Amino acid sequence: MTRLTRRSFGLSALALAALAGAPLRAETVSTLKIGYQKTNLPVIAQRQRSLETALAPLGVTVDWVQFAAGPPLVEALNVGAIQLGWTGDAPPIFGQSSGAAISYVAALPPNGAGEAIIARPDSGIATLADLRGRKVAVGKGTSAQNLLIAALEAHGLAFRDVEPVFLGPADAAAAFGSGAVDAWSIWDPFLAIAEVTHKPVVLIRAPEVLRVNTWFLANRDFAAEATNTPVIEAVLAALKAAASWADSHRAEVAQALHEVTGVPIAAQTLAADRAQFGIFEITPEILAAQQDTADRFFRLGLIPTAITVSDALWTPAKG
Template structure:
């Protein structure tokens, strides 16, 4: 089974919101209406905006489609669900996650990419920590989510300091568990992404040890199952255009976006606004040139023996949007 050494199927299915009752509500829709099952996580800002605004319901209706929404704890179980045909479209996941999916043979199509946001993930330490540089992490307990963008950031930061993962005590933790361990002092450092990053810095006065500048670009990807992409290019055109519009809206109206997302995420709008300021939200088509760092990521994980064999991270199906841009609207 896909990525069985990291997540079993029960974990994946358990992380989904109401998937088992997905079709229970189907009679409420017209008999000819089809469903696009969208998976997302807490850091999926633009998909969250579209969900809250009802934008996809409106724009997909003329094509006979309606979205259904399914929340996951992080990117890896999200893409496993995509590979298992439990969802059709994955909201943004960190650049590392597709590498693991591809290594396991998942049939995924890259639909869109967010331009780099290197400051949206970082290595944090408590405000009174004696640790002052990445080199000080040697022998320390460091928490992070396995296969997440934070994982690659840590590898890159350690390498620059002349260390490897073998030089630290790695603690694989979900964002929620990582926050709890960080505040209890169970870990010496925490590597995490926004909005968790901004929440820890504002609420716990966590101190930045290093972010992704010069280390990891942190480009986030939107993916579809290849099966769905080949059968429904017009649907993906609509989704792509709405993501582009949402990205522009968040950057142009930061306070409105924070006010919308704050209650949904259970975070103070000030935290959300800071987190959104760290992300580019510049949605763009995926091209071979924009995938170059994916190979670097794959090679780094192979060197750490976290991938079973060398892989070509660039030979992947790419969706080419054809719908006119609606990013300037609204």
Template sequence: MIRRLPTLLSAALGLLVLALLSGGVGAAEPKTLRIGLQKSSTLISLLRQDGSLEKALEPLGVTVSWHEFTSGLPIMEALNAGQIDLSADVADTVPIFAQAAQARITYVAEEAASPTAQAILVAADSPIKSVADLKGRKVAVTKGAGSHYLLLAALAGESLPFKAINPAYLTPADGRAALASGNVDAWVAWDPFLSAAQQQTGARVLRDGTGLSLYKRYYLASDTYAGRRPDVLAVVVAKLGETGAWVKANPAEAARRLDLLWKLDEAVVLQANERRSYKVDLVRRDGLREQQTIADAFRAEGLLPRAVDASALGLWEPPTR
């Protein structure tokens, strides 16, 4: 018995370590919610500005840290790498690319369709009059963004494959600069960048998402965080819903607050907010049909490394008491 004690003790310690690593007995609950956001993350940005999310999470003993990114794909990379716990709203295409990269993520909530909040832009004096005229032209687009799918769908509507144009994969700021300088012939943008370019440079909408792309935006969490802190996510979703309703009910005040964050004219913000639904709801399995259409379109163009079942990601549900 004495000689077996070290073996039994080692085995017991090993089981304890496994339990801790798997979130079992004794595993500490995360006390900081790490949120990834980008400039167009309207509702999360407003919550960050007024501190109301932190206040709502105080009863749970949870604080918030904020991590800003230039676009949605880097947010997904950080989410999958365990560097953040929750992403602010990202375009509908972003989870598709993340899923193709085998990211371990869960849909938490969605903002309802806003098809006019993204569009293909050309300079005011451009000779380009239709999507068909983009053939052989250089088009700036942010890779993996909702605008990327809009471009695919618009070209397909003219029976043109993606290879019919010369894509320039640029961030929104670089895309706008390239269009203004004439280094690209068109730029696919989303709000508030879209409204800013229209009002400040006179850029002309060639085609928006109407009839082509619903343009929903999704909030996602890591699988691990969604499983361990559904209570925290319930508070976040409730605050997002309240904030979305407030923006629509108070457009002028919302524009003033966002003007301070975005450094844009209030008129630009008002136009951008008119185009966004900001209606927050839970994600339903049957509501992911266009996600599958997006995945199939990117796969057909060789832009995804593997086929994706868009309905295969986890769906967060509010905890039941």
């Protein structure tokens, strides 16, 4: 298994910066670049133009930058190609261990029942123990990899006992559908699509083994500038309002996600009904859970250096 090293992270990050034409230093922005994946709160906030409305009085516009998964989003944060963005629990750990210039700004609810390990119905796999020696699709450095590792350990197996096939969500969906892999660790809406399309065996859902959060992150240098603190605070306030609306308008959330992503309404309804919405301050308990994940990754040799998660915690700078 290839590790994400400090050197490889830096090279890919520099390449990304060159492609994006982005500066490698912080400065007051007139256009805020926000990285997102097409799911839940980011899509709702984008549809409602919540952030655009909140930032208009500050003279800041918004540029939404889409990513297929968390690891490239963290790389973009590292080089300043974006200033803010959402990821699951694992990408910032890989990034911090490799020296990425990121800060934890706020916590969001976990993926919950919307993240699971599933098996093809014709695979003969009925339990997690049956995964021994089998091919499991998973995104490298993603929250789904953390779920896979934790679930295996909870059932007496190690990560080395399965054959991980590292694929992004779209390629993993194709591999799962064709039978090229036996199982898949994945999140919504890809999980919901698979459940509706293939009627898979659900081996375990994330809450059964993990108590982790998803994250709202910032480029470290951007967040450290006092002039950017009002921008970040305005974004957080707007997201809280959007989350509150989404929590009480599930049908509208499903329809909005369907229109934006093209995912069938049945799958988006399933995903929206079990989603958790919110954005809140990072507590010591939340930090401790993220630290447990980081320690697990280091123990398994998945990250190059041990980290202290709290070292990357954002403290608002006041001018």
